[in-house]
Amino acid sequence: MSEPLATILFVCTGNICRSAYGHHLLAGRLEEAVPGRYRVASAGTQVNPRLTVPPQVHALPRAGGLRSLADHVPTQLSGRAVAKADLLLAATSDHSAVVLRDTPAALNRSFTMLEFGAAARAMATGAIPAWSAPAAGASTLAEDVRSLARHVSRHRPAVRGSLTTIDLPDPYGREDAAYTDMATALEPAVEHITDLLVTLARRG
Secondary structure, three states: OOOOOEEEEEEEOOOOOHHHHHHHHHHHHHHHHOOOOEEEEEEEOOOOOOOOOOHHHHOOHHHHHOHHHHHOOOOEOOHHHHHHOOEEEEOOHHHHHHHHHHOHHHHHHEEEHHHHHHHHHHHHHOOOOOOOOOOOOOOOHHHHHHHHHHHHHHOHHHHHHOOOOOOOOOOOOOOHHHHHHHHHHHHHHHHHHHHHHHHHHHOO
């Protein structure tokens, strides 16, 4: 039997801007680097099924290479999705609060997107201690991701102290520049997260 995939879940409000873009951006990067090791998904806390990904998101420079984004369907957040996720990445602390209100046990694997991106960068630069990995083959990738998340949660104050904000503003319904600002903030975080997760997948 093959090893189960490690699951990363992005969360925002409508699941058409922030979580959708982060989802497909990370999924594309991981599938290029470590195909078949991760399942990336996304969901919203208040989904309107009649809405779709706005044209401003599709027009972002990096969105052009994300073929899966064109087929994105907004999905309502569920307790089942939260329970299956090994790492939860919310747009804001308010979204994390919604997750934790219904699933308090997810605390040590729930972060904002910017927060976890900053943590990944901090580990790479030595600003916070690196995660102590178990011996290769001693655990599944999903277990490793959850262990890594617990490690990051222990250094949450230092990570948050390095950021002006841990929240990613919602561009929906605003001027086009708001979508550019979202991408400018989110894309580096996703790149740092990608590097960390790729390293994790390749260590075995």
